[in-house]
Amino acid sequence: MANPIIQVQEVNKEYGRGKKTVAALKDVDIEIFPGEFVSVLGPSGCGKSTLLHVMAGLEQPTSGRVLLDGVDVTLISERDLPKVRAQKIGFVFQSFLLIEDLTAFENIEAVLWPSDELKKDKQQAMALEVLREVDMLERKDHFPRQLSGGEQQRVAIARALVNSPPILFCDEPTGNLDSKTGDTIMKVIKRINKERNMTVVLVTHNEELAKYAKRTLRMRDGRITSDR
Numbered sequence: 001m002a003n004p005i006i007q008v009q010e011v012n013k014e015y016g017r018g019k020k021t022v023a024a025l026k027d028v029d030i031e032i033f034p035g036e037f038v039s040v041l042g043p044s045g046c047g048k049s050t051l052l053h054v055m056a057g058l059e060q061p062t063s064g065r066v067l068l069d070g071v072d073v074t075l076i077s078e079r080d081l082p083k084v085r086a087q088k089i090g091f092v093f094q095s096f097l098l099i100e101d102l103t104a105f106e107n108i109e110a111v112l113w114p115s116d117e118l119k120k121d122k123q124q125a126m127a128l129e130v131l132r133e134v135d136m137l138e139r140k141d142h143f144p145r146q147l148s149g150g151e152q153q154r155v156a157i158a159r160a161l162v163n164s165p166p167i168l169f170c171d172e173p174t175g176n177l178d179s180k181t182g183d184t185i186m187k188v189i190k191r192i193n194k195e196r197n198m199t200v201v202l203v204t205h206n207e208e209l210a211k212y213a214k215r216t217l218r219m220r221d222g223r224i225t226s227d228r
């Protein structure tokens, strides 16, 4: 069997200090293998986003380790973290987080990580390729305000793919969309998981959406309560 691509080991995360301390993650242990599609399901405030941020190296755990591809992200310097993130992960947010005064294409171009091997024109071709992959090539010169929510989220997904990272993290990616558009987005994510054999970890509070994944981690009050 392959090595896990994500390892969360004895992770605790506390916010604040003293009497106001909130324990957002409690003794969390998870192993995720390459190509898996895992959903994290639980009620509001149970720690789903915190877990995703800690997994992605966006936040430091209070204790414990997080390994991506065998690399301990809690030990990487502030200076090197952006590069590691760009190479290893794509992140899709509930609120899309596109830059308003850039077109769809420019939003993707903006995150291209400089590469020694790939020339600029080859990288730009990759930006077009990911737009095609989410069926947004024809709208590449549109600004976010000219796109529907579902279209904006498809651009955000393309942006998450453009550096070809092995892992895709999605935090309530359909939370701002109607259910029909949400299903379309879930199908896009499912297809990417299959066709790219990309590891996907998707956070949701919706049982129906969690079913798109093969494996579901249930969370409650900062703990993983079931895994199957």
Ligand SMILES: Nc1ncnc2c1ncn2[C@@H]1O[C@H](COP(=O)(O)OP(=O)(O)OP(=O)(O)O)[C@@H](O)[C@H]1O
Residues within 6 Å of the ligand: 015, 016, 022, 023, 024, 042, 043, 044, 045, 046, 047, 048, 049, 050, 051, 205
């Ligand atoms: N920056 C912060 N400072 C203090 N407490 C925080 C912070 N971020 C999160 N928390 C607390 O940690 C707990 C877990 O929050 P988290 O955002 O991970 O929940 P969630 O499961 O993603 O919820 P939702 O479904 O509403 O997005 C909550 O009690 C929250 O109030």
Ligand SMILES: [Mg+2]
Residues within 6 Å of the ligand: 048, 049, 050, 171
């Ligand atoms: Mg959240």
